[in-house]
Amino acid sequence: MFSIEKIKEALEIVINQFPLALWETIYVTLIATLFATIIGLPLGVILVTGKKDGIKPLPNWLNSFIDLFINILRSIPFLIVMILVFPLTRLIVGTTVGTVASIVPLVIASFPFIARLVESSLKEVDPNIVEMAQSIGATPLQIVTKVMLPEAFPSLLQNLTIATTTILGYSAMSGIIGGGGLGKIAINYGYYRYKYLIMLFAVIVLVLLVQIFQSVGSFVATKSDKRLK
Amino acid sequence: MIRINNLSKIYNNDIEAIKDISLTINDGDIYGIIGLSGAGKSTLVRCINLLEKPTSGTIEIDGVDLIKLNEKQLREKRKEISMIFQSFNLLNQKNCLDNVCLPLTISKVSKKEAEKRALELLEVVGIKDKAYAYPSQLSGGQKQRVAIARALATNPRVLLCDEATSALDPTTTAQILQLLKDINQKFNITIIIITHQMSVVESICKNVAILDDGFVAEKGEVRSVFSNPQSIAAKRLVFPEGYDDKLITSNKDVKFIRVVFDGDIATSKPLVASMAVEIDVVASIVYASTKSIGGVTYGSLLLSVDNDDEIVKKALDYFTKNEVSAKEVFLNV
Numbered sequence: 273m274f275s276i277e278k279i280k281e282a283l284e285i286v287i288n289q290f291p292l293a294l295w296e297t298i299y300v301t302l303i304a305t306l307f308a309t310i311i312g313l314p315l316g317v318i319l320v321t322g323k324k325d326g327i328k329p330l331p332n333w334l335n336s337f338i339d340l341f342i343n344i345l346r347s348i349p350f351l352i353v354m355i356l357v358f359p360l361t362r363l364i365v366g367t368t369v370g371t372v373a374s375i376v377p378l379v380i381a382s383f384p385f386i387a388r389l390v391e392s393s394l395k396e397v398d399p400n401i402v403e404m405a406q407s408i409g410a411t412p413l414q415i416v417t418k419v420m421l422p423e424a425f426p427s428l429l430q431n432l433t434i435a436t437t438t439i440l441g442y443s444a445m446s447g448i449i450g451g452g453g454l455g456k457i458a459i460n461y462g463y464y465r466y467k468y469l470i471m472l473f474a475v476i477v478l479v480l481l482v483q484i485f486q487s488v489g490s491f492v493a494t495k496s497d498k499r500l501k
Numbered sequence: 502m503i504r505i506n507n508l509s510k511i512y513n514n515d516i517e518a519i520k521d522i523s524l525t526i527n528d529g530d531i532y533g534i535i536g537l538s539g540a541g542k543s544t545l546v547r548c549i550n551l552l553e554k555p556t557s558g559t560i561e562i563d564g565v566d567l568i569k570l571n572e573k574q575l576r577e578k579r580k581e582i583s584m585i586f587q588s589f590n591l592l593n594q595k596n597c598l599d600n601v602c603l604p605l606t607i608s609k610v611s612k613k614e615a616e617k618r619a620l621e622l623l624e625v626v627g628i629k630d631k632a633y634a635y636p637s638q639l640s641g642g643q644k645q646r647v648a649i650a651r652a653l654a655t656n657p658r659v660l661l662c663d664e665a666t667s668a669l670d671p672t673t674t675a676q677i678l679q680l681l682k683d684i685n686q687k688f689n690i691t692i693i694i695i696t697h698q699m700s701v702v703e704s705i706c707k708n709v710a711i712l713d714d715g716f717v718a719e720k721g722e723v724r725s726v727f728s729n730p731q732s733i734a735a736k737r738l739v740f741p742e743g744y745d746d747k748l749i750t751s752n753k754d755v756k757f758i759r760v761v762f763d764g765d766i767a768t769s770k771p772l773v774a775s776m777a778v779e780i781d782v783v784a785s786i787v788y789a790s791t792k793s794i795g796g797v798t799y800g801s802l803l804l805s806v807d808n809d810d811e812i813v814k815k816a817l818d819y820f821t822k823n824e825v826s827a828k829e830v831f832l833n834v
C-alpha cells in the first residue's frame with residue numbers, strides 16, 4: 273500500500289511541517305487550558321461553595337441558572353461551538369481562521385468541563401476540615417484559598433490533566449475549520465489529498481502527546497499528594 | 502464565663518436534638534458534657550461556637566450574646582473559641598508546622614511570626630520534632646497534639662473538645678487528657694469536653710452535665726454527681742451494665758464504695774481479697790465492670806461493706822494507698 277516513493281514523500285512533509293505543527297498544537301492546547309482554567313476554576317468553586325449547605329450559599333435561582341448554563345454549553349458538540357462562537361472569535365482575535373483564532377472556541381468549549389472537574393475535586397474535600405476552618409474564624413475566601421484548594425490540589429492536578437488531553441483532542445478537531453497544528457495536517461493531507469500515511473503520522477504524534485501529558489500530569493499529581501507518604 | 506440559656510435546636514427533619522438547655526461554665530473550669538450516642542452532645546457543642554445555629558435560646562461568652570453578632574464579629578469571636586475534633590481535621594496536604602500556622606495566617610499574622618509561635622506551641626504539646634512531618638506520617642495521638650497546638654495558636658479563652666479522645670487507645674487518651682489538664686492550668690483556658698466515656702470525665706473534669714435525649718438530666722460537681730447519681734441517665738452511665746436494685750435497696754445495713762480503675766496503675770493485686778487479709782475489711786462485690794487492656798485494668802467496682810463509717814474510711818484509705826481511686830456512694834433509698 274505504501275510504496276517507497278510515498279514513504280519518502282511523506283517523510284519530507286513530516287520533517288518540513290511537523291515541528292511547527294507540533295509546536296502549534298502544544299501551545300494552543302496549553303494556552304486554551306490556561307484560559308479555560310482561569311474561567312472554569314472560580315466557576316467550579318462557586319458550584320461547591322454556593323450550594324445550599326456550602327460555605328457561601330447563593331440564591332437558589334442563581335445556582336440553578338449556573339448549573340443549566342454549564343450543562344447547555346457542555347451538551348453542544350465542539351464543532352458547533354466553533355461555528356457558534358465565530359462572532360466572538362472575530363471580536364477578540366480579529367479573524368476566525370488560524371491557530372490563535374482556534375483558542376477562543378477551545379476555551380468556550382472546555383471551561384464548563386473544567387468547572388465540573390473542579391467541582392468534583394472540591395467535593396472530595398473532607399467537610400470536617402471545612403468545618404474546622406469555619407471554627408477558626410476563616411472567611412469564605414480564606415476557606416477556599418487556604419483550605420479547600422490546597423487540600424484538593426492533587427485531585428485538581430489529576431483532573432486538569434484530563435482536561436488538557438481533552439482540549440488537545442479538540443484542538444486537533446479544530447483543524448477542520450481553520451485551526452492549525454497537527455489536526456490541520458491530518459485533515460489537509462489525509463482527508464483532502466488522500467495521503468493517509470501523513471494522517472497516520474499525525475495521529476501517532478497526537479497519541480504520543482496525549483500519553484506524555486497524561487503520564488507527566490499523573491506523576492506530578494501523585495508526587496504532590498502528601499496523604500500517600 | 503459561658504452562659505447557655507434555654508438553648509434548643511430543631512433540625513430541618515424535625516428532630517429536636519437539644520431541648521431547653523441551660524448551663525453556666527466558669528472561667529478556667531474543665532466542664533464535661535457526657536451522654537449516650539444521639540443525646541445531643543455534638544449539637545450542643547457546635548451551638549456554642551455557632552457552627553450550628555440554635556433554634557432558640559442564647560449563648561453568652563463573657564457577657565456577649567453570640568447570636569446577636571454579625572458574620573464578621575462572629576468570625577473574630579471564634580478565634581477566642583477553639584475546637585478540637587474526634588477526627589483531628591488536620592490539613593492532609595500541609596505539614597504540622599503549616600497546620601498550626603493556619604489560624605495565624607488567617608488572622609494576618611506574618612509568616613515568620615506565625616512559624617515562630619507554631620514552633621513554640623508544638624513544643625508545648627511535645628512534638629516539636631514532627632514540625633515538618635505530614636499528618637499521614639503521624640499516629641492518632643500525635644495528630645491530636647498538632648490539633649491542640651493549632652487550637653492554642655490564637656490564644657483562645659475557651660477550648661471545645663468534641664470526642665477528642667474517642668479515636669485513641671486508653672494510654673494515648675490518658676496522655677492527651679493530661680495535656681489538656683496542663684494546658685488548662687498553664688493558660689487558664691476554659692475547657693469543655695464532650696464525651697461518652699465516664700473515665701474521661703472522671704479523670705479531668707471538675708463539673709459535669711449529663712445529657713439524655715436532648716435534656717440535661719443532671720449537672721454539678723463530678724464528685725457529687727458520680728458518687729450519688731440521682732437521675733436514671735446518670736445511674737445508667739455510672740453503672741453501664743446495670744446493677745441489681747434489690748441487692749441494694751433491700752440491704753440498708755451496708756455502705757457502698759465505688760472503685761475506679763482508670764488505667765493509671767498496672768495493678769495485678771487482687772485488691773478486694775487482699776483488703777480482707779491486710780486490713781480485715783470484708784467487702785462484697787455488688788457490681789463489677791472491668792476489663793484488662795494490655796495488662797492495665799479499666800472500669801469500676803461497686804463494693805458493699807458493713808454500715809460503719811470507720812470501716813468505710815479504712816477501706817477508702819486502703820484503696821488510696823494502693824493508688825486506686827475509691828469513693829463512698831450513697832445508693833440506699
Ligand SMILES: Nc1ncnc2c1ncn2[C@@H]1O[C@H](COP(=O)(O)OP(=O)(O)OP(=O)(O)O)[C@@H](O)[C@H]1O
Nearest residue numbers: 512514516518537538539540541542543544545697
Ligand atoms: N445535621 C443534622 N440534621 C438532622 N439531624 C441531626 C443532625 N445532626 C444531628 N442530628 C440528630 O440530632 C440528634 C443528636 O445528635 P448529636 O450528633 O448531637 O448526638 P451526640 O450526642 O453527639 O451523639 P454521638 O455520641 O453519636 O456523637 C440525633 O438524633 C441526630 O440524628
Ligand SMILES: [Mg+2]
Nearest residue numbers: 542543544664
Ligand atoms: Mg457527637
